[in-house]
Amino acid sequence: MPTAAAPSVTTRELTDRECWDYLAAREYGRIAVIRDGEPAIYPIGYAVAPGGIRIRTRIGSKLLAILIDGRVAFEVDDLDEHVARSVMVVGWAEQLDAHDAAESSTPVAPYAGADAHAVLLITPTRITGRELSLDAATVRSP
Amino acid sequence: MPTAAAPSVTTRELTDRECWDYLAAREYGRIAVIRDGEPAIYPIGYAVAPGGIRIRTRIGSKLLAILIDGRVAFEVDDLDEHVARSVMVVGWAEQLDAHDAAESSTPVAPYAGADAHAVLLITPTRITGRELSLDAATVRSP
Secondary structure (H helix, E strand, O other): OOOOOEEEEEEEEOOHHHHHHHHHOOOEEEEEEEEOOEEEEEEEEOEEEOOEEEEEEOOOOHHHHHHOOEEEEEEEEEEOOOEEEEEEEEEEEEEOOHHHHHHOOOOOOHHHOOOOOEEEEEEEEEEEEEEEEEEEEEEEOO | OOOOOEEEEEEEEOOHHHHHHHHHOOOEEEEEEEEOOEEEEEEEEOEEEOOEEEEEEOOOOHHHHHHOOEEEEEEEEEEOOOEEEEEEEEEEEEEOOHHHHHHOOOOOOHHHOOOOOEEEEEEEEEEEEEEEEEEEEEEEOO
16 A cells, blocks of 8 residues: 555536635635735634625724725635635725624624724625545545 | 623734644645735645645646745634634745655645645744634623
């Protein structure tokens, strides 16, 4: 039996519908931004809402300053022993005004804290998703 | 009982040692890069190795092209009902030559596939980590 064997992987692109269903069924992802010319990643709670992805953060926070009117990537993933899936939204983040924020059904993500009153909407310009399946029957030597 | 209550959150910065211990105990994270001027996130298997973080991908892959000699952020996180933790490494990714790659103990991350022969080293220039704890005793109304 080969010692460095790895299973073969089948990749499938998710449809837009599958991507949104995937996001709607979850509530915790990561957001990537460009900060001072370099990428940065922050885990964050979210909710799928009309128009895109809504997130909360503290007013005056460092993250808010980076996000406002900025190009962002938002990603959610999971994996188990057989399948790995990930969905990525690329878009623009903008802060909602008090009226729109008040109408928001965005849940208060627990780790955002009770003072996370700034609500942002990420408007997607692109959504992509992939599902990787391990084919245990075709384990082979590299 | 308030309907929009959220617990208060205590934030603690992790020490460098705690960050590395956290990374060494896990094997699955996300890498963020700047692609055509916008951020992008990819989930990826990894191993902590001397000098930084080692990852594998396919030779000739799109990800490899983006990563080589590029500024990257690498992040691992987890959360449960009480604590959320995340560690981020910012650094440079470079492809190891065949000799160094062969000496690598980097496991073949299953979802990288059997043909993931390109081994990259992310050399950290900065590592940061945070632990957020929910204080259930201080639940309050916003």
